[in-house]
Structure formats: structure tokens, C-alpha cells
Amino acid sequence: MRATVIHAPGDIRVENRPEPEITAPTDAVIRTVATCVCGSDLWSYRGVMPVDEPQPIGHEYVGVVEEVGSEVSGVEPGQFVIGSFVASDNTCPVCRAGYHTSCQHAEWVTGCQAEYVRVPLSEGTLVAVPEQPTEELIPSLLALSDVMGTGWYAAKAAGVRPGATAVVVGDGAVGLCAVIAAKELGAERVIAMSRHESRQKLAREFGATDIITERGDEGVARVKELTDGTGADAVLECVGTQQSMQQALRSTRPGGNVGFVGMPHDVRIDGQELFFSHVGLRGGPAPVRACLPDLIHRVLSGRIDPGRVFDLTLPLDEVAEGYKAMDERRAIKTLLHP
Amino acid sequence: MRATVIHAPGDIRVENRPEPEITAPTDAVIRTVATCVCGSDLWSYRGVMPVDEPQPIGHEYVGVVEEVGSEVSGVEPGQFVIGSFVASDNTCPVCRAGYHTSCQHAEWVTGCQAEYVRVPLSEGTLVAVPEQPTEELIPSLLALSDVMGTGWYAAKAAGVRPGATAVVVGDGAVGLCAVIAAKELGAERVIAMSRHESRQKLAREFGATDIITERGDEGVARVKELTDGTGADAVLECVGTQQSMQQALRSTRPGGNVGFVGMPHDVRIDGQELFFSHVGLRGGPAPVRACLPDLIHRVLSGRIDPGRVFDLTLPLDEVAEGYKAMDERRAIKTLLHP
Structure with a gap:
């Protein structure tokens, strides 16, 4: 099959690799209908995370079940499914508490920028969409496998409630989905911090009521101005740097909450x-599995349209250009068709 | 009046000082009925916090109102009152959200190990006890002005709920009060981490179901053993060191909460x-004012008896011995009678 392999920072290739097989009785293999490039894939692309040897890459996927292991009963061949980037059993105490990405049997799902994907613990990981979705719905369903689920968790972790004032730090795909989530959870005011005109526009369409272009101390001062000097009830940190974390913490009112989903790099x-x-x-890494049924419903009923974060669609063979466009900030997020 | 002054680390003296006067129309002056020495007073006593010049010390008090400023209407001379160590207006948005120690007009109350105390913003800070309490109730009411309120906030911040498993890190007066709070908020299991037999005994009497004597990684391992490998729902950190914070964070299950009230010293x-x-x-510094009415009720009705943390009672003139006994861990907490 065709699959994406990162060889070194900046060196992304599509290669022929063996199709994945069922290796455990709880596995499923799915044929990928759509996959995409994540902001976190750029950490290794940019050399911030080491690439010691060539490795398959990608962790977002929607697809059709091809085959399941002998112990799988909740998932069937032919179903259109979405799964999280972390496989979970959905039965351990941690999963029952809603933190599937810390499942006691968690495994990372990887190598998803490919024609086929093996999903471990498939019964606990995959959620089937009631019927085959139309072409137009594919991007929004794909967004649920990571960025929309992550924005949702940011809003939940930040305690967004009806009537709240929420601030979103970061205008990448996750930040934009976090705007959707804050709005859906009833925030009256959603302040997006963004310097890029096209992202500001999308943030507003997703429900942002205010845009702040300043960063650091100036950004904090602007949040205070907009909140009578008190700070925001809920701040959704979607970047993961020391600066963004400080900005988030200092923008929050006493007693408010920061939900942080930007994977922290050298943050103290x-x-x-x-x-x-x-x-x-x-x-934390968003427990996407916990919110998938709810979010699938919101997409199918037309309430939310997170697929709009994909502003570049390419065939899988052009994945290298997909990374490059995101790295150069020409694209927010790249969708790939195998 | 007689008042306690710290001159340098280890140098605590009782001196004659002028009685405090009303300096703002929102002030009250109270005659101290009882005061005490706080674990946090030991930071300067031990030289961990600098003492640049002689300064009055102490921030815990119960007493009788002597005089109020011209703008005070909710507090009257003759009332027996308890107040927090931070004065608050009780009306700003931060107070309304329950975080009085971050009040937009907050002022620290200090110099309380003395015969009289000036309390700023007295109407928002002091809570009157319905009638003059009996002698036996004084210690428990005094405990509300800091340690019991702080233990309560730790439990609230850690999200203790009925049925929860709670861990208390620290067996000082605050940690022991945190045991009471966890129990009162419905924790089914309260695990106290303590190495001192007399404190273990009091912790058990306050409601601890388990005692762990190990610290650091071994302490964490013991918590995991007691919680089927998962960790506790709620951990109440009542020390404030790097080790205690790490122990608290690592003892908590994914999705659980740490409430930390030990003032952090060099914690990253x-x-x-x-x-x-x-x-x-x-x-954070506990918003004691928020929970005072509730806790006063619990003391008056006999539900809780936090005054038992005072295991040494001295006349004010012997305050130096009160510090020494706590510093040498001969006493948990010293009550002083002016």
C-alpha cells in the first residue's frame, strides 16, 4: 500500500509498504477514506522532536472497516468509523472516568497517512457512523478524530459554561475548533487570539465575538480590558509554548480555569x-473517544462544521506539499485522500 | 498593648506597642480573645523568608469588636467575630465568585499575635458568631480563621465528592483539618500521609481511614496500591515543597484533582x-471568608472540632516558646491567650 514515512526533519515521502494485518484478536484494519496532517506532526517535521530512523507517520483517520480480529464484536467490516489517535479499551476505571487517552491499556495509533491502518483495541477505540456519510461530511467527521475532539476537551477542561467568557489562545486548527466548542458549550463571549486575517475570519464564522491580535503581556492586558479588569472565566490554551501558557494563565480570572491541549514543549x-x-x-491529550458519539451527532445534524479548518486538500501522493504548506503557514490544515 | 514582634529568624519578642486605631472608615478594631502561631509564620522564624526589620506578626484571630469606622454597618461593637487573614470587600466580582483572597481590594491582616487588631474592610471580612461562644468552642472557632478554612478550600479545590478517595499530603494543622474537610465533604476513603504517631492518631480521630508513612516515590506507590493501581480521585497538598507537590500530582488518578494550599517554595x-x-x-491562599458561615455552623452544631489541632496553649507573653515548640515539632499548633 501507499504510506507516508518521515525520514528526517523536512523529508516526508510516500512509499510502498506492506498492508497492515490483524496481529491481536482485538485489532481491526480499516481502509482509510480520508486522513490529514496534524500540527503536532510538524514537531518532527521541524526537527523539534528527533527522527532517529524512518517512521510511518499520521494519527488522524476515518475509514471503512476491512477486517476485525476474532474477539471484536462491536465493530463490523463495512462500517464507516472514526477513532481516536490513542487506542483505548473503554472499560478500565480510567476510561470509565472519561480519560481514554490515559487508558490502562492505551496504545498510540500511528502510520495513518496511508491507505490502510491497523487499529488496536478496536472495539473500545472506534465509533461507527450510523450510515455511510455523504462526501461533504467527510472533512468534518475526520476533524473529530483529533482537532475537534481536542478543542472540545480544551473547553471542557477549562470549565466553559453557559454565559461564560472564554479566551482561545492559538489560531491553528485546534484553536479554531476550540472556538466552536466554547460556543457550543454556551460561552456568551468567545475571544480568539489571532494575528492572521484568514484565521480571524474563520474564528468569527465559528462563533468568536472578539479578536485580539496582541500577544504576551499586551495580549493579557487586552483580555483584562475586555473583562472589566478581572480576566476570563475560561481560557483554552492550544499552542504549548512557555509564552502561550503564561498568556493563558495570566488571562484567567481568579477561580477561572485554563484547559491546555497544546502539547507542552519546555513549559515550566x-x-x-x-x-x-x-x-x-x-x-492532556484529549480523550477523543469520550466525546465522539456526541460530536458525531453534532456533525450529522449540521450543528457544527469543523471540517472547514481544512483549507488544502491533496491526494496522498502529494503529502510532502501538505506538510510544507502547513509549515509555511500557507495552509491551516491539509486533508489527504489516499 | 502587648504585641508579638519578629526581629530576626528565631528572635520572637512580646513588646509594648501602641493600640491600633481606626484609620479608614471601613476599619474595625477588635480585642483579641485568642490568636495562634501558623506554620507559615515559621517560614520567617526559620529564615526561609527574609526579616529585613522588626515587624509585628500573626494573622489568625477571634475576638470582640471594640470600635468600628463610620462606614461600617454590618459589624457592631460587642460582637464575637472571626475573620480571614486577608481582608476582602465581599462585593467585587472576584469575591462574588468565592475567591475573597484575590479580592480586588484585598489587604493582608497582620500583627494579630497581640491584644488588639485592626481589621480593614471589616464589613466584608468579619463574620459574627450568633452569640458569645463558650470557652470550649474558642479553639475550634479560632481554627476557622485559617487552618480549617484552608483545609476546607484544599478539599473543595481537589473536588472531593461523596464516595471519593482522598489523599492528604502533610500532617501539620492544615493537613489535619484537610482530613476533617475531606470527611465532611463525603470522601469514603481518606488516606493521610504522616510519619508522626500523635498526628496519625489525630488524623484517624478526624476521619482518616488509612495512614501512609512512606514519602516520595514510595509514598506514591503505596497510594497506587491502595487504589487498585489507579491513584486517588482527590489529593490535598498541604506542605508546599517540590517533593510534596510531585508526590501529590503522582498520587492522583487521571482526571482527578490536586488542591494545593501549602504555600509553594521553589516549586516548579x-x-x-x-x-x-x-x-x-x-x-491558592484559601478564601476563608467564603466558607466561614458554613464552618461556624458546623462548629457550633458540634459536627467538627478542628480546635483539637491546638496541642499547646500559652499566655501571649510566652509566644517565643510557642514558636520554638512548633519549630522543633514538639507541638502541632500553639494557641495564645492575650
């Missing part, structure tokens, strides 16, 4: 500053 | 570790 939080801020903080 | 939290832990974190 000062205990005393956090103490005196009275801000609550929760982050 | 690694963003990536916090991220992958899925643990929620909130701390």
Missing part, C-alpha cells in the same frame, strides 16, 4: 505564581 | 508531566 509553571493566581489548570 | 511544575497526567490543579 511557577508554583507560587499559580498559587496566587487561584487559577485551575487541567490539560 | 513540568508542563509535559502535568499534561500527560490528566490531573487538574488548583491552589
